Amino acid sequence: MGSATEATKDISENLLGDKKVTVVFVLGGPGSGKGTQCANIVEHYGFTHLSAGDLLRAEIKSGSENGTMIQNMIKEGKIVPSEVTIKLLQTAILENGNDKFLIDGFPRNEENRAAFERVTGIVPEFVLFFDCSEEEMERRLLGRNQGRVDDNIETIKKRFKVFVESSLPVVEHYESLGKVKRIDAAKPIPEVFEDIKVIFSSLASKVMKLVIISS
Numbered sequence: 360m361g362s363a364t365e366a367t368k369d370i371s372e373n374l375l376g377d378k379k380v381t382v383v384f385v386l387g388g389p390g391s392g393k394g395t396q397c398a399n400i401v402e403h404y405g406f407t408h409l410s411a412g413d414l415l416r417a418e419i420k421s422g423s424e425n426g427t428m429i430q431n432m433i434k435e436g437k438i439v440p441s442e443v444t445i446k447l448l449q450t451a452i453l454e455n456g457n458d459k460f461l462i463d464g465f466p467r468n469e470e471n472r473a474a475f476e477r478v479t480g481i482v483p484e485f486v487l488f489f490d491c492s493e494e495e496m497e498r499r500l501l502g503r504n505q506g507r508v509d510d511n512i513e514t515i516k517k518r519f520k521v522f523v524e525s526s527l528p529v530v531e532h533y534e535s536l537g538k539v540k541r542i543d544a545a546k547p548i549p550e551v552f553e554d555i556k557v558i559f560s561s562l563a564s565k566v567m568k569l570v571i572i573s574s
């Protein structure tokens with residue numbers, strides 16, 4: 360077992376082998392614009408975008424044995440069991456040559472958060488939080504037009520409830536650690552990205568590697 364030194368005190372042992380990664384959690388209500396802005400961040404700052412929702416939808420399409428369960432949970436706006444989502448994220452991180460990841464739409468509850476930290480040893484560099492009213496998010500989701508089973512008013516109302524009751528406590532947890540960078544996500548897309556650029560440009564000038572000690 361390795362031991363943390365003064366220079367590497369943020370470091371955790373983990374199930375990623377000795378892969379060293381920097382992770383930013385991108386959180387916010389459904390329709391707040393997470394996916395849209397992650398694409399911009401990828402283009403400008405060299406991160407890899409991992410959308411937990413996209414990974415779950417790909418798992419359904421792949422014909423996995425969990426597919427029907429995942430589909431039913433998404434249709435109901437419920438949170439898929441942590442072990443399923445964490446496995447998908449962990450595999451995606453390990454299979455990718457990059458060492459900088461935006462994890463979009465995860466963790467969605469405190470149990471997701473604690474399990475992810477425990478299993479992977481990853482602590483996020485910070486949390487990018489998209490702040491947007493439900494009225495605006497509802498408008499965007501109803502106009503998204505991607506043929507999603509959950510972009511209907513009935514499921515949207517359930518997703519808002521889950522967001523407030525289960526996902527906001529995760530943001531509050533990171534708030535208490537001083538790790539939340541809040542964005543006014545109600546602005547037009549280019550303006551939101553201008554605000555995001557300020558955050559990522561200052562990050563780029565820092566040493567931001569999460570070093571992982573392995574035995």
Ligand SMILES: Nc1ncnc2c1ncn2[C@@H]1O[C@H](COP(=O)(O)OP(=O)(O)O)[C@@H](O)[C@H]1O
Nearest residue numbers: 389390391392393394395499502503546547548
């Ligand atoms: N700032 C914005 N203003 C208006 N529409 C937006 C904005 N950001 C995203 N959208 C649109 O809203 C919908 C939801 O955006 P998306 O990025 O998929 O959100 P999320 O991943 O948070 O659910 C998409 O149709 C997208 O084009």
Ligand SMILES: O=c1ccn([C@@H]2O[C@H](COP(=O)(O)OP(=O)(O)O)[C@@H](O)[C@H]2O)c(=O)[nH]1
Nearest residue numbers: 389390411412432433436437438439464465
């Ligand atoms: O970590 C996650 C991410 C997503 N989901 C499910 O997938 C749905 C869609 O998530 P996504 O992040 O794609 O939605 P968005 O917030 O982008 O609209 C959610 O409502 C959940 O049912 C989940 O269970 N766990």
Ligand SMILES: [Mg+2]
Nearest residue numbers: 393394412464
């Ligand atoms: Mg999304």
